[in-house]
Amino acid sequence: MRRPFDPSLYLVTDTALCRPRPVADVVRAAVAGGVTTVQVRDKTASRRELLALTRAVQAALADRPDVALWVNDAVDVALLAGADGVHLGQDDLPPAEVRALLGPGRLLGFSVSSAAELDVARALPAGTVDLVGIGPVWSTPTKPDAGAALGPDGVGALADTACAGGFTTVAIGGIDADRAGEVAATGVDGVCVVSAICAAADPEEAARALRESIGAAR
Amino acid sequence: MRRPFDPSLYLVTDTALCRPRPVADVVRAAVAGGVTTVQVRDKTASRRELLALTRAVQAALADRPDVALWVNDAVDVALLAGADGVHLGQDDLPPAEVRALLGPGRLLGFSVSSAAELDVARALPAGTVDLVGIGPVWSTPTKPDAGAALGPDGVGALADTACAGGFTTVAIGGIDADRAGEVAATGVDGVCVVSAICAAADPEEAARALRESIGAAR
Numbered sequence: 517m518r519r520p521f522d523p524s525l526y527l528v529t530d531t532a533l534c535r536p537r538p539v540a541d542v543v544r545a546a547v548a549g550g551v552t553t554v555q556v557r558d559k560t561a562s563r564r565e566l567l568a569l570t571r572a573v574q575a576a577l578a579d580r581p582d583v584a585l586w587v588n589d590a591v592d593v594a595l596l597a598g599a600d601g602v603h604l605g606q607d608d609l610p611p612a613e614v615r616a617l618l619g620p621g622r623l624l625g626f627s628v629s630s631a632a633e634l635d636v637a638r639a640l641p642a643g644t645v646d647l648v649g650i651g652p653v654w655s656t657p658t659k660p661d662a663g664a665a666l667g668p669d670g671v672g673a674l675a676d677t678a679c680a681g682g683f684t685t686v687a688i689g690g691i692d693a694d695r696a697g698e699v700a701a702t703g704v705d706g707v708c709v710v711s712a713i714c715a716a717a718d719p720e721e722a723a724r725a726l727r728e729s730i731g732a733a734r
Numbered sequence: 735m736r737r738p739f740d741p742s743l744y745l746v747t748d749t750a751l752c753r754p755r756p757v758a759d760v761v762r763a764a765v766a767g768g769v770t771t772v773q774v775r776d777k778t779a780s781r782r783e784l785l786a787l788t789r790a791v792q793a794a795l796a797d798r799p800d801v802a803l804w805v806n807d808a809v810d811v812a813l814l815a816g817a818d819g820v821h822l823g824q825d826d827l828p829p830a831e832v833r834a835l836l837g838p839g840r841l842l843g844f845s846v847s848s849a850a851e852l853d854v855a856r857a858l859p860a861g862t863v864d865l866v867g868i869g870p871v872w873s874t875p876t877k878p879d880a881g882a883a884l885g886p887d888g889v890g891a892l893a894d895t896a897c898a899g900g901f902t903t904v905a906i907g908g909i910d911a912d913r914a915g916e917v918a919a920t921g922v923d924g925v926c927v928v929s930a931i932c933a934a935a936d937p938e939e940a941a942r943a944l945r946e947s948i949g950a951a952r
Contacts, residue, residue: 562825592809596831607780613814
């Protein structure tokens with residue numbers, strides 16, 4: 517039995533963009549402003565550093581059990597920290613294998629950038645993957661290795677298929693407050709942001725603006 | 735209850751040095767030549783690639799259950815592959831936490847380059863760490879971020895302390911057949927090599943020469 521979570525505004529952390537502020541401080545402010553779900557991502561951190569970072573974010577969310585905490589890629593770190601979920605890219609460990617390690621209780625997310633990649637998730641046994649992250653909507657400097665931009669129409673088409681497969685859907689890539697409404701209108705369950713919050717002078721205000729944009733589009 | 739293993743000649747794989755040969759082919763030849771223990775290490779591989787590499791090496795060792803298989807750093811990969819052990823560096827996840835993930839049955843190794851780092855291992859509850867890798871004996875191009883060279887005398891001093899603490903000891907760093915005897919004479923239980931086998935034109939012959947050098951010194 518997996519925990520319910522609200523994917524409406526999904527923050528993926530970027531340690532470098534948060535500097536000089538600690539990631540946990542940015543997360544705390546962002547959640548105060550309306551972020552509903554948080555994924556700790558730091559591809560340059562050692563596993564030891566990532567575990568410490570995850571625990572710091574977890575501590576910042578201690579009074580917000582409604583906000584699900586995901587760890588990018590690092591299944592071992594997620595297990596040690598007791599995170600709510602793991603998010604996997606196409607180069608990370610295969611979702612079916614990770615589900616076996618995680619057991620039935622934790623959330624599993626999976627990034628898809630095409631119909632073919634979504635088909636991989638759809639071919640897995642039910643209950644393997646909970647959430648698919650669809651992107652990039654637009655190209656983004658925070659993930660230069662991401663595939664070609666799908667645009668809102670491309671995201672909407674994948675989201676329809678994913679929704680029919682029973683997945684929760686979020687869109688990611690180049691989304692800011694100006695564009696969040698357009699993305700929400702494609703039918704995804706949530707909007708993911710990195711720099712729109714991590715690089716914002718006021719992360720709480722940035723989250724609030726994103727929530728307003730999403731709310732207005734629905 | 736942990737499996738017994740023979741640390742005498744411990745091969746750490748390097749994918750780049752093995753090229754164009756598959757790592758698994760080099761491992762198979764090295765074991766035929768006398769390697770007793772194998773650690774899969776590839777710091778540049780994705781976790782998905784590392785899992786595939788580990789399974790390929792495991793398949794190459796299918797008829798050699800006496801040869802323990804370790805995975806460097808990646809606890810999740812070790813668990814998924816069912817490897818015999820995990821080897822951790824100082825920047826990897828903390829040994830006590832990894833032991834909790836691994837359960838009591840798997841082997842755990844830990845790299846130390848100084849008395850202070852060895853003290854960290856000694857301060858852990860008994861049964862947390864099984865093996866300490868002491869090094870670098872000499873500086874080595876395969877691990878440019880390793881600390882200052884300890885030399886055989888420095889290795890011997892750490893090995894004595896580690897042995898008294900109940901750890902199996904291996905030495906690593908710049909060891910080739912010419913130097914393996916000198917290292918074995920320091921009192922370590924085993925000698926680790928990377929390039930002496932992975933970069934050898936004939937890995938089987940290289941392993942045999944190393945074993946002879948170690949045997950002559952004992």
